Amino acid sequence: DMSIKVAPSILSADYLNLQDDVALVEAAGADMLHVDVMDGMFVPSISYGPGWVKALKQVTNLPLDVHLMVEEPERYVDEFAQAGSDIIGVQYEATQHIHRALQMIKNNGVKAEVVINPGTAVELIEPVLDMVDQVLIMTVNPGFGGQKFLPSMLKKIEKLAQIKRDNGYTFDIQIDGGANDETTKLAYEAGATVAVAGSYVYDKVDPAAKIARLKEVTAD
Numbered sequence: 001d002m003s004i005k006v007a008p009s010i011l012s013a014d015y016l017n018l019q020d021d022v023a024l025v026e027a028a029g030a031d032m033l034h035v036d037v038m039d040g041m042f043v044p045s046i047s048y049g050p051g052w053v054k055a056l057k058q059v060t061n062l063p064l065d066v067h068l069m070v071e072e073p074e075r076y077v078d079e080f081a082q083a084g085s086d087i088i089g090v091q092y093e094a095t096q097h098i099h100r101a102l103q104m105i106k107n108n109g110v111k112a113e114v115v116i117n118p119g120t121a122v123e124l125i126e127p128v129l130d131m132v133d134q135v136l137i138m139t140v141n142p143g144f145g146g147q148k149f150l151p152s153m154l155k156k157i158e159k160l161a162q163i164k165r166d167n168g169y170t171f172d173i174q175i176d177g178g179a180n181d182e183t184t185k186l187a188y189e190a191g192a193t194v195a196v197a198g199s200y201v202y203d204k205v206d207p208a209a210k211i212a213r214l215k216e217v218t219a220d
């Protein structure tokens, strides 16, 4: 593609008008919808579960990119797959068995994603990179929307992009946390191919203009 793919995070949407907020970003050219599942254990917050994925699936054609911030995600992979997830992301830190968790996702015919926290080295996921469709580099510590992008994560994106080139991998490299027009441009230059954006898209006015802006600043 000629510019970064944009995945609006509904964490910052208006839950009582969620259908409209989803339709808005779909019409504006969003590439997928980011669904943040938080269990109150892996991260302090509690958000939403498989019922939301099932409901969203009925009102949008956007691929549902489900980010599980959940301890022992293996317990829920099948349920989220059956609910209609198109991509399921599991946190490297949340399971003793990252390889098995990714296998479970693939066995459901769903795209598999591995996620690493800011404090986790990219080298730790090298053994599973041949299994994944997407790698998510957290650019904030997970748990809350509206935090500041951690610039030191750009090095990790570059390192991962290098590993991707060296091995001929085709997975997407996604960033999540603090994405705006400036940080997304930097991440894109470092090798990111998808930007998750919550508060930048949904806070204040005109989500459609925000999506257009992210595409514009990353147009080659």
Ligand code: DX5
Binding pocket: 009, 011, 012, 034, 036, 067, 140, 141, 142, 143, 144, 145, 146, 147, 176, 177, 178, 179, 196, 197, 198, 199, 200
């Ligand atoms: C944070 C979530 C993010 C969040 C990003 O734990 O994983 O997806 O929605 O929000 P912003 O874009 O506001 O940093």
Ligand code: ZN
Binding pocket: 009, 034, 035, 036, 067, 176, 196
């Ligand atoms: Zn997320």
